[in-house]
Amino acid sequence: AQSVTQPDIHITVSEGASLELRCNYSYGATPYLFWYVQSPGQGLQLLLKYFSGDTLVQGIKGFEAEFKRSQSSFNLRKPSVHWSDAAEYFCAAGEGGSYIPTFGRGTSLIVHP
């Protein structure tokens, strides 16, 4: 079955430190890939997307993600985390045909001052 796995439920980093959130997918072909961020009680905001082409994707708020076909991964990175980055992060994937985004369970980012 198609699925998206985010192995880390919580990640704690210090402000100014680098960040990497992991995402793995299980699809027959290369899916469309997304990272969304959600603040408490709010909807989801798109950070970045990968459809094809360059495997290193730049997004908003200084985030980037790298698609690695050999590892079925699409990890999210940020070189220096700000306190305002504390939120829930969701990886999602969609495949040809219906392209319905399927979400991982999310990773909660906690930022220490």
Next chain:
Amino acid sequence: DTGVSQDPRHKITKRGQNVTFRCDPISEHNRLYWYRQTLGQGPEFLTYFQNEAQLEKSRLLSDRFSAERPKGSFSTLEIQRTEQGDSAMYLCASSLARQGAVTEAFFGQGTRLTVV
């Protein structure tokens, strides 16, 4: 365009009552999705429309749930005879589908349903 809007933002209802939520997608988007999100989980797909046609429904969408998009614009999600297990955030999203490709989905703020 202000993005995807959902109404109401919050709804508290008694068990057994019916509730209806509304979603207004981004105006040029022909695809509309409904998701459900419970605490500590990612959004789970419920159903989606392309224009006015409901093309897919998840097994999560029991017979008590019905969704419509009568004119291919706004959509409603109705839950009949609500149960406490229906308590969740209901998210609507929209995207543009054309010529076999689909853009990213843009989400609304969600409707938080509490069944007491």
